[in-house]
Amino acid sequence: MSDDRTPYISVENVSKVFGGYAALDDVSLEVHEGEVLCLLGDNGAGKSTLIKILSGFHQPSSGTMKIQGEERVFKSPRDASDLGISTVHQFGGTFELMSLDRSFFVGLEPTKGWGPFKWFDRKTANEIVVREMQALGITRVSDGNRLVGSLSGGERQVSAIARAVYFGAKVLILDEPTAALGVKEAAHVLRIIMEAKLRGLAVVLVTHNVTHAMTVGYHFAILIHGEKADDFAKGERTREEITDLMAGGEAMGELEAELARLVAAGTQPA
Amino acid sequence: MLALKNLARRPEFAAFVGTLFVFVFFGYFGWPTFTSALVTAGWLNVAAELGLIALPVALVMVAGHLDLSVGSILAAGAMTYAILTGHYDLPDYIGLPAGLGVGTFFGFLNGLIVTKTKLSSFIVTLAMLFALRGLVFGITRLTTSTVLVPVEVDPFVRETFGGRIWRTYENAIILWVIMALVVSWILYKTKFGNWVFSIGGDETSARAAGVPVERTTILLFMGSGFGSALLGVTQVALFGSAQVSAGQSYVFFSIIAVVVGGVLLTGGYGSPIGVIFGTMTFAIVSQGIYSTGWDSDWSSLILGVLLLIAVFTNNTFRRLALSSGDKKDESLSTARRTDPQTSPEPATTKEATVV
Numbered sequence: 001m002s003d004d005r006t007p008y009i010s011v012e013n014v015s016k017v018f019g020g021y022a023a024l025d026d027v028s029l030e031v032h033e034g035e036v037l038c039l040l041g042d043n044g045a046g047k048s049t050l051i052k053i054l055s056g057f058h059q060p061s062s063g064t065m066k067i068q069g070e071e072r073v074f075k076s077p078r079d080a081s082d083l084g085i086s087t088v089h090q091f092g093g094t095f096e097l098m099s100l101d102r103s104f105f106v107g108l109e110p111t112k113g114w115g116p117f118k119w120f121d122r123k124t125a126n127e128i129v130v131r132e133m134q135a136l137g138i139t140r141v142s143d144g145n146r147l148v149g150s151l152s153g154g155e156r157q158v159s160a161i162a163r164a165v166y167f168g169a170k171v172l173i174l175d176e177p178t179a180a181l182g183v184k185e186a187a188h189v190l191r192i193i194m195e196a197k198l199r200g201l202a203v204v205l206v207t208h209n210v211t212h213a214m215t216v217g218y219h220f221a222i223l224i225h226g227e228k229a230d231d232f233a234k235g236e237r238t239r240e241e242i243t244d245l246m247a248g249g250e251a252m253g254e255l256e257a258e259l260a261r262l263v264a265a266g267t268q269p270a
Numbered sequence: 271m272l273a274l275k276n277l278a279r280r281p282e283f284a285a286f287v288g289t290l291f292v293f294v295f296f297g298y299f300g301w302p303t304f305t306s307a308l309v310t311a312g313w314l315n316v317a318a319e320l321g322l323i324a325l326p327v328a329l330v331m332v333a334g335h336l337d338l339s340v341g342s343i344l345a346a347g348a349m350t351y352a353i354l355t356g357h358y359d360l361p362d363y364i365g366l367p368a369g370l371g372v373g374t375f376f377g378f379l380n381g382l383i384v385t386k387t388k389l390s391s392f393i394v395t396l397a398m399l400f401a402l403r404g405l406v407f408g409i410t411r412l413t414t415s416t417v418l419v420p421v422e423v424d425p426f427v428r429e430t431f432g433g434r435i436w437r438t439y440e441n442a443i444i445l446w447v448i449m450a451l452v453v454s455w456i457l458y459k460t461k462f463g464n465w466v467f468s469i470g471g472d473e474t475s476a477r478a479a480g481v482p483v484e485r486t487t488i489l490l491f492m493g494s495g496f497g498s499a500l501l502g503v504t505q506v507a508l509f510g511s512a513q514v515s516a517g518q519s520y521v522f523f524s525i526i527a528v529v530v531g532g533v534l535l536t537g538g539y540g541s542p543i544g545v546i547f548g549t550m551t552f553a554i555v556s557q558g559i560y561s562t563g564w565d566s567d568w569s570s571l572i573l574g575v576l577l578l579i580a581v582f583t584n585n586t587f588r589r590l591a592l593s594s595g596d597k598k599d600e601s602l603s604t605a606r607r608t609d610p611q612t613s614p615e616p617a618t619t620k621e622a623t624v625v
Contacts, residue, residue: 077478087478095471096592097539106468107480109461119459149592 006069008033008171008202009054009085014063016049016226023049025226026063031171036193036203038217040210040246046226047206051173054204055087056080084170088160088177100133100151101125101144104163132162136192154185158192171202178212190216210242222246279591282544284583285532288576289547292554300561309561311438317553318446319501321546323520324527325446325453326497328545330490331528332457334470334537335391337491339380340498340524342402344517347373347499349406349419352512356421357414366427369503370496376402377495381488391491399521407514417514423507432507442504449497454542462486470537526573527552530580532587539588551576 007030016024024046031037031054041047052058053065056074064071067083074080077087095103105125112121126144133141136158141151148156157177164172174193178186193216197203207213213220220237222230222245230237230245237245247255277283296304303309323340330337351369354360380398384391410417423432433441457463465486468476477483498517506512531548533540552573559569 078480081480094475095468095538097534097588098467098471102464102467103471106464106476109464111461118461120461120464147591 005032007031007066008068010066010069011050011054012064012066014050014053014060014065016046016053016058017061022226024053024060027223027226027228028063029221029228029231031202031204032219033170033202034197034200035218036197036205036216037219037221038213039204039206039221039223040208040213040242041223042246044225045223047223048175049226050223051087051175051204051206054080054171055085055173081169084168085173086164086167086169086171087173087175088157088164096147096149098148099145100141100148100159101129103148104129104132104144104159104166108167128166129159129162132166133159136162136195137188152185154181154188157181157189161189161192161196165196165199165201169201171204172196173204173206175206176208177205178207178209186212208246210239210246214239214242279587281532281539281541281587281591282547283532284580284587285530285544285547285551288530288580289551289554292551292558292572292576296554296558296561299564300558304558304561308438309557311440312560313550313553313557314443315440315553316557317546317549318440318442319504320520320523320527320552321446321549322442322449322501322504323494323497324524324531324545324549325449325542326490326493327524328528328531328533328540328542329453329457329466330391330494331525331533331535332470332537332540333466333487333490334473335384335487335490336525337377337380337395337494338392338521338525339376339395339398339402340494341518341521342399342406343373343376343495343498344502344505344520345406345512345514346376346402346502348502348506348512348516349410349514351503351506352419352421353410353413355423356419356512362424362427366503369506370499373499373502374492374496377492377498378488380495381491384491385484385487403514403518410514418511420511421506423510428507428510430507431504432509440508442501442508445500445504450542450546457542462489466490467538470534470539472538523552526577529584530576532580532584534584534588535581539591548580 009029009031011027011029011031014024014027015022027046027050029037029050039047039050049058053060053074056077056079059074065074066072072079072083080087095106098106101122102125105120110121110124110128111118112124113119129144130141133155138155138158141155148159151159161172161174172193177189177193181189190212193203193205197216197218203216205213205216214234218234220230220232220234220242221228222242224245300309323344327337327340347369349369350372351365354368355362355365376398380391380395383389383394383398387394407417410419429441431441431445435441435443457466465476465481465483468479468481469483469486473483498520501520502512502517505516527548528540528545529535529548530551531540531545533545555572555576556569559566559572
């Protein structure tokens with residue numbers, strides 16, 4: 001899918017080999033600002049490898065990456081985050097026993113004072129975290145002192161997104177953000193994703209859930225065995241086509257037929 | 271009622287209850303001697319000395335590591351000081367900083383090995399405990415041909431580190447208070463403290479968030495090395511000699527004090543104030559036993575049981591802390607009711623325009 005605009009990230013012919021096994025094979029992708037790119041695929045299809053390359057945890061074995069048209073090599077996650085690429089892992093904020101304001105500012109603490117007597121400005125941190133959480137619809141959080149572990153899975157996910165947005169992320173990489181959530185919470189997280197998109201961020205959403213992908217996605221890429229099997233815009237494929245592709249092509253149809261036979265056999269009296 | 275509930279959620283609360291319990295226990299069974307000035311000084315001195323090690327060790331443990339090498343580092347610091355001043359007659363202003371420096375150096379070595387090899391700090395510091403004990407024995411015998419080195423401590427150093435207030439309360443109590451203030455400041459008030467919590471909570475996420483994990487970890491081990499050596503030189507100033515076998519008991523004493531003080535063994539949670547209560551509980555049990563007229567062997571039994579109760583209550587209090595607040599689903603009340611199955615654009619709300 002080509003486009004006149006310069007993509008924020010463009011991945012060109014990227015491969016990643018782990019000990020002789022190609023986890024990613026010649027994949028090219030574009031990530032645009034103000035757009036949600038859904039990365040679909042079965043387990044082991046290479047989704048994680050791809051986002052780890054995007055976020056600087058892995059370096060590609062071959063191929064290049066361009067950020068705003070300029071070729072870049074990420075040596076560490078820090079390099080990626082310096083260029084505005086922020087990864088929100090499954091379950092979000094992982095510091096269960098830290099207070100929300102402490103965890104929100106880990107590594108980027110606001111300080112007051114001077115020299116060796118600089119101190120972590122908890123008051124400012126607390127105000128910011130409450131404001132940012134409330135702006136994203138988490139109105140229950142009125143005190144940054146509460147422990148992260150006392151938040152629900154969706155709230156933690158939102159806090160992680162809020163953190164990325166607050167620190168100026170241009171690209172949000174979300175790894176299965178709705179996997180562990182209930183229906184209502186998942187809908188809330190999807191809403192936050194749309195909001196991030198409307199604020200002009202590029203979102204890369206990794207998911208198993210075709211429904212969630214079709215809800216927020218604008219652009220879709222499907223990976224099968226490390227290769228890009230399909231790449232299309234919203235409305236170009238039906239749900240059935242996507243599901244079949246995700247499961248690795250025609251296999252799903254056969255599986256369903258066999259399942260139907262078994263179900264039919266099971267319902268007949270023995 | 272609410273204030274009480276919030277108090278109960280603080281990490282040091284259980285540790286405070288523990289201290290109160292043993293104080294009342296020995297106050298009753300050790301009546302009237304336990305509350306005398308002399309016995310109070312006895313347990314306060316023990317608590318202060320232990321606290322010099324336990325407080326920096328607590329930081330190491332909040333970061334999710336252990337330091338078992340404190341015993342040998344104490345001896346190394348004390349011996350360095352004693353050999354330089356007592357055997358080679360060098361001035362104290364060289365011997366004392368050298369002793370502290372040696373302790374800090376071996377702490378640095380611990381941290382370096384832990385961060386570079388990714389081996390568990392349990393094994394690394396256990397190896398250090400044994401290797402350094404061997405080194406201290408070997409070097410002491412080679413240079414002095416003994417295992418106990420007497421020192422003519424400089425009067426100023428003796429008064430500062432080994433002095434006693436009203437001839438009973440050791441100056442170590444003042445060092446303990448200073449150490450507690452410094453450690454509390456670091457953990458609660460600095461960026462560094464926030465990094466310590468985050469490393470103990472989830473090292474990988476901390477690294478991803480930009481925390482200098484290696485540097486922070488190494489500094490923490492240097493802190494516990496310094497604390498151990500500080501107690502080492504303090505004991506030399508108190509007793510006027512250093513012994514190669516000094517300090518070994520502090521390996522487990524410090525862990526007991528820290529855990530009874532409410533620090534989670536898995537890291538990520540704990541408080542210096544709790545650890546102060548932990549060291550006091552330890553000291554009251556180990557010293558209070560002498561006021562009761564019972565055999566002092568029983569104190570180990572009490573400490574063992576207390577340790578077990580502490581670990582159990584720590585877990586309970588952690589659960590309580592995590593469940594703070596009501597779990598009502600209010601957060602989603604503002605989320606518009608949307609069905610992702612049918613509506614492709616669920617998120618165009620008013621808030622979306624607020625950039």
